[in-house]
Amino acid sequence: MMRLPTFAWRTPRDAGEVVRILAGEGPSAAVLAGGTDLLPNMKRRHQLPATLVSLSRVQGLREVALEGFVRLGAGVTLRALERRADLRQRLPALHHAVTQISTPVLRNMGTLGGNVCLDTRCNYYNQNYEWRRAIHFCLKCEGDTCWTAPSSSICWAVNSSDTVPVLIALDARVHLLGPAGERVLPILDLFGEDGIQYLTKRPDELLTGVEIPDQGTARSTYRKVRRRGAFDFPVAACAVRLRHEGDRVAEARIVLNAVGPRPVLCEEAGALLEGRALDDEAVEAAAQAASRRAKPLDNTDHLAMWRKQVLKVEVRRALEALRG
Amino acid sequence: MGVDRRHGADDGTPTPERRGLLDQLAEGYRVVGASPVRVDALAKVTGETRFADDLSLPRMLHCKLLRSEVAHARLLAVDAAPALALPGVVAVLTGEALPIPFGILPVSQDEHALCRDKVRFVGDPIAAVAACDEDTAFEALKAIRVEYEPLPVLQDPAEALKNEVEPLHDHGDDGNVHKRIAMQFGAVEEGLADADLVLDDLFFFQGNTHLPMEQHAALAVREPDGRLTIWSSTQTPHYLHRALSKVLEMPPSRVRVIACPNGGGFGGKSDPFNHEIVVAKLALMSGRPVKIALTREEVFYCHRGRHPVLMRSRTGFRRDGGITAMHFQTLLDGGAYGSYGVASTYYTGALQTVTYQVPAYRFDGVRCFTNKAPCGPKRGHGTPQPRFGLEVQIDKAAEALGLDPAEMRLAHLQPPHAVTANWLRVGSMGLGACIRQVVEGSGWRQKFRRLPRGRGVGLACASYICGAGLPIYWNAMPHSGVTVQLDRGGGVAVLCGETEIGQGSDTVLAQVVAEILGVDLLDIRLHVADTQLTPVDLGSYSSRVTMMVGHAAFQAAERARAPVARAAARHLGVPADRLRFAERRVFDVQDPERGMAFAEAVGLAEAEGGTIACAGSYTPPATPGRYRGAGVGPSPAYSYTAAVVEVSVDEETGVVTPEHVWIAHDVGQCIHRLSVIGQVEGSVYMGLGEALMEEMAYRPNRFGVHKIPSMLEYKSPTTKEMPPVTTWLIEDPDPNAPFGAKEVGQGPLLPIMPAVANAVYDAVGVRVDEVPITPDKVLRALAAPDRRVGPKRFPDLRIGEVMRVKTEAEGGDGTAPRPPRAAARPGARA
């Protein structure tokens, strides 16, 4: 049986108390929400927090408000979102992305905040302690080489969240509560530059929720590539939001994920579409431009080259799905 | 009517009791062929079944193994003393304490419970700790100091074949070549020369693993009198018993192995394992019960799964599709140890001849050692790989000859009871019926080459043994034994060494006895898989249990029935051959009112002749082949399967989606119909996993580690990947089988992989001559000028002497002429 390491245990009652504990404990504390990401990592000894701060008794993190601005608490479970028919109607792409995460049972446990803050993944990293010892560990944890790209000075572990690309496409903003109060930032800015510093969130900050502006006439879609229809993280993913004015594209946001340490907003690809009709040529050009931004490496399931190839197909299919 | 033959003759003359039994069975079966609730089902659905890791004993210690973090190295020093000094650690163990090697085959005793001189793959066990709990044991492993002297790492069998670096082992045929086989039956080159079409194809079958849901576990205890008892998730308690006795130097009579029900096996729990020997030794040392439960990663290191096999098939076809000759070559990547590998190597050639007529056949097979987890027997043991090559090649031949692949196969089937070129005696042969059924049921004629682009159907067939004709170690004793003991309350105790691994063997055993004694399944109490109490059964492997346990149970039950029938006959004044045993009664078939309760009849018999406890046993018939290597392939009977798979292929992504599987299996006769269907469906499932996604992947350039030793990254199909399956059972009882029942646990897996490959070709016109057929390969094939992805080279196997055996048609007698003296050692370098 894989066993957890030991830890100290805190059960704050509100978000302010969480932040005070985090500030007091420093980076050796970790927040425990659904546990589906953190606990396997602890069992494999890549994360060894001295203190676990449980969110299970924290009030006010599970609200879902769908009037005007959509506001989703970080502590709401993925399953609860999936069961919201109003979310499905209002934000079908986000709803679809949620239903694509892992498995129904894991969605019962995992939270939106957990999926947004999902640790970056790499098949040199998501391994047991004994296995990682055999490769002398890696840059992300205890070692000094990124085995995905040994000459690289940064970690190439992959952002594997399904909700993140959609939330970026939807122009969402995240609420972070810290000792000095709340800050709100565009979700794209939450993500750091490499697989280690993958979040700009400070250790003493708590993600409390996500807000999504009214989408007006814009329509969105999400496409996920993975080996199996359940369990698997994306190995390539894209989210697209399009707003038409007449038969022209007024705005296009194309977001890629699971092809590198950071989600990618493909501004140039989007710009290629703006002001144009969404004809085959435009779609192809945008898909081409977007896929150029993807730099998948050999550290997930499937061949890196295939992921890049298929990502282009998926961007094109996403755009085609949003035609008319 | 061959009732007598069908049930095999007992040793006695046809007594009235025997005639009565045969008449009873001829009137129709009551239990056999039905689907009563499996005898183990209610315990399983209520959580009552005790798997090995569910056991615990007072004062029990927990064991963890320190495994090699280096793929190939000499062990210079192993110091476990610092671990022993830690609080909570009770005992430590290194290879020094267990110098005697073991291995499943007598010819490959190349494993040590803990490595002594060398480590041979990442995951090879080096030391063990027994501690008060698993947490303590895990932490204590970090205190063990190991000094390695790295050696070159070999992960490619073609490299290993060159013998350019220090061999992994000092046994084997030639350096890193563990086994080299070359045998020829009939005039192969002449046959190829006479052919209208000769296809020369290369195929590759990637390795994959069993992935049983239950991780291996074992619990050992030293009894107060010094004897040893071990409970383990093993498919082969008898072989574990032998290995423990050997390595621990204890008489077998003082070692007791109890196999718990296995939470899935598929061949992965058929070897004696390091961890079993280690906990036994630690229990003997500490005087306390010691348990080990492997992590999922460790299960990947136990492996013994499907060998990666590179194949070359040169086959000659006549214009009508008949095969003139075949030369089949295989190169097996054996991994770090022998395991069943010698047998696996033979199996990559042995069964190519039992489906279609192959008048002349040559087989060359080589198994190499590499620094990877050892390969061994996985469902289909050594035969799915060559079957893939054969069935895809036939599909290619049919196209080249302008024949329908189903019709072409039907026209050239091996006739029933034929002897093949390599001297296998085929029994009942229902493949024709299977093919006709799937062709009809799938709408083959409307679909083949007629579906819209991107959609296709593929057909493939297969055959599998119903138990190996020879045991793992040479002996003349029975392969299976059963004891039936009757009690005067009407209860029946059945003792047998067989092991339930999920396939339903307990139920088969109980049904056979119930059929003969006319009792309910609830009157039967099974005692199985306990080497101290139960007669030997060799284990749950090679699809042997229904055949061999079935025969032994039949004989034991018949022997127990006889005195009961005699006593009842006397008491009722009815001739014994008129007695029937049914509904827990013994009665006159001509006057069913005239009879008595089974329990009463047992009481009368017990009063007359004493306690009734009867044994039965089974030894397979002698095989016609008598050449070296003829021991692998023979079986009392062969099952047959045909399958049609329909797929859709996304030409932009290369993703292949199975849409429906139609499969017909010649099982001879069902014992438990629902379980037979369950085995077919489960085989289809596992075959689809092998065809499309499952893969033992390594990183040769990153210290030789296994790439993905986890449930998440080793891709096993979920509900989402499983298409609908339509199953038909062909029942043509085999005269060599109990009630005519043949195997079903393995055969139905075999046609799935080639059927998928053939369907992909039908859908988009590309040949992916290797499995798994992953999306990247389909895309590459679509872009390739020859529309093919697959191996492009086959190395020189450096075959020396080829053993030549005359076929039956050539007037041979099954033997090979003595080879000329002083022949060069095959493949040896000058």
Next chain:
Amino acid sequence: MSEQAAGPTARRVQATWRVNGESVTVAFRPHRTLLEVLREDLGLTGTKHGCELGECGTCTVLLDGEPVLSCLVLGLECEGREIRTVEGLAGPEGPSDLQRAFAELGAAQCGYCTPGFLLVAEHVLAREPRPTRAQLVEELSGNLCRCTGYLKIYEAVERAAQRRAEGAAAEGRHGG
């Protein structure tokens, strides 16, 4: 590892849970998962495990009626909560209709994944009395089985659903 955390003298916390309808007070080490406490401290070994990392679904139990992976729930999080394991599915009359359907239709072969499937299925039927095949494919997709190919499992859940519906209809007729 400190001595306090492991071994017979390790510090334990005490908690009271409702397990299969009964109130249970149990002492366990604070870093233990629900899976470990059920199996090792409460002796409820009906809950199995296949990876302990959330990658197979084998250890599924119901926590306050929702399926969760007991390998990824801390024992500390279970105070006062309702836990249902396979041992709690059968009643005094014996196995439940769902369990019987699994037994009758061959949905359990090796039986190792069976407890997890049963609990998910029980939850599915509680929410959706007549699930479609497509719903079953989705809802059971987090539980791996290597024996059955899932088909017999679907059939068993469907049979239990049908029996419950017939039972409810019969009750309705008698009541009306």
